[in-house]
Amino acid sequence: MDARLVRRPVIDLLSGRGQCLISLNASSQRHQSSFRRTKQHLNIKPDSSFLISNDSPKQDHIIFNPPSASPSVLHTPLKFLPKEDKRRQLLAVTAGKLNPTPSRLPPPVSRKPKIPHHHLSDADIAEIQRLKRDEPEKWNNLRLSRKFNCSSMFISICLSQCGYDDTVTREAEKARLAGMMDSWGPRRRKAHEDKLRRMEIALRDE
Template identity: 35%
Template sequence: MDVRSLLLRPASQLLAPLRCSSSSAPRAVTAAVSPPLISSRGHKTTARTKRALKISPHDSFLPSRTTDFPAADSIIYNPPASEASPQHTPFIFLPRNDPRRLAITRLRTSANVDPTAYNSQTNGELPPEMRYKRRQPKYNLTKEHIEEMRRLRNEDPLTWSVQKLARKFECSTVFVQMAAPAPPEHLQWLKGKLERKMERWGPKKTAAREDRKRRAEMLYRGEL
C-alpha cells in the first residue's frame, strides 16, 4: 500500500457523509451537519505493539548450549532483591579459586562476630499470643458410658444428635461419630431427604454442583 492511498483514504471516508447529504438536503442544512469522528485502531498499530512487547528473556535465565545436555544442565541462582549478606551465598555458586570462600569461612567460624550484624531486621518484640478457646482432652468415659451413648443414638437419632451427645458426655463430636454411629435406617432417611431436596434444584444449581464434583475428582487425581 503506497503513501497516496494512506493519505486519501481517511479523507474520502470523512467526505462520504457530506456527499450523500448534499444530494438530498439543502445546502444550509448540510453545512450544519458534521461527520462523526470516531478513532479506530488499525491492524498495523496492533501488530507493531505485539512486536514491541515480544521481549526475549535475559541470558541468565536461559540454559547453556555450549556443551551437551548432561553437562549443560545447571542450577540458576537468581535470588530476589534484598540486602546482601556474605553468609547467605552458598559455596556451590562460587568458583573454587574465589577469594570469597576463605572470607566466608573465616566469617562463619569467627566467635567475635555478632550473628545479628548482617540481618536486615532486628529482633523486636513478638506479637501477643492469640487467645482462643482450647479444649482440653478428657478421658472420663467408661464402657458403660459408651453403651449408654449407643443406646440413645439407636433409640432416637433425631433427638440425640451428635452435638447433643457430645455435650451430654463431655466429649468431641468425632468421638461420638466413631463410638456411636447412626443406625442404617436413619442414614437412609437422610439420603432420601437429600434426594428430595436435590429434585427441587434448578438447572443452574445442578450444573454448578456437577462441576464442583468434577473439579474435586480432578483434584484427587492431581490434574489441578
C-alpha cells in the first residue's frame, strides 16, 4: 500500500486524465519527447507526508494532506471565542501542539514610521490656525503637518474651524483632478474603473 501511495502522483498523471493534461500542454509545440523523458519530467518529489520514514506508522493509515485553500469565515479564531465557550479550553490545549507561536511574525504591510498622536497643545493648534489665516498660500496642509510633526488629517481637522474659506482651493483641486482624468486614454481609464470595481467586490467579499 505504501509503495503504491508513493508512486500515485505519477500514475495519476500518466493514466486517464493525466494523458489529456500532457497533450493539452504540448498541443502546439513539438518536443523531443519520449515516454521515458516525460516520465522523468513528471517524476516530481512527493510531499513529505507521503514518504515513508521511521516515524510513520507501520500499519494501514490515512494520510491527511489537504490542498491549500483560503480559510473559512465559519472557523472562529480562538481570540474571538467568548469566555464561556467550551471550545476555548479545547483549542487552548491543542493550540500549542498544532500551530505553535512563531518566533518571528511576518513583515508588516506598511513600513511607514508612525506619526505621533496627541502631542500638540492648544497653543500649537492656535499657531497652526494663525499661520493658515496669515499666509494661506504658503502654509498648506502638508507643510503644516511637517512643521508640527503630526498627520495632515489632524491639520485638516484643526483648520476646519479657523475661519479660512477653502472652497476655492477645493474647487481648483477637484478641477485639476478632473482634468487629469480627462487626459487619460481608454486603457488607463478602464484600469482605474476596474480597480474601483475590485475594491467594491472586496468589500462584499466575493
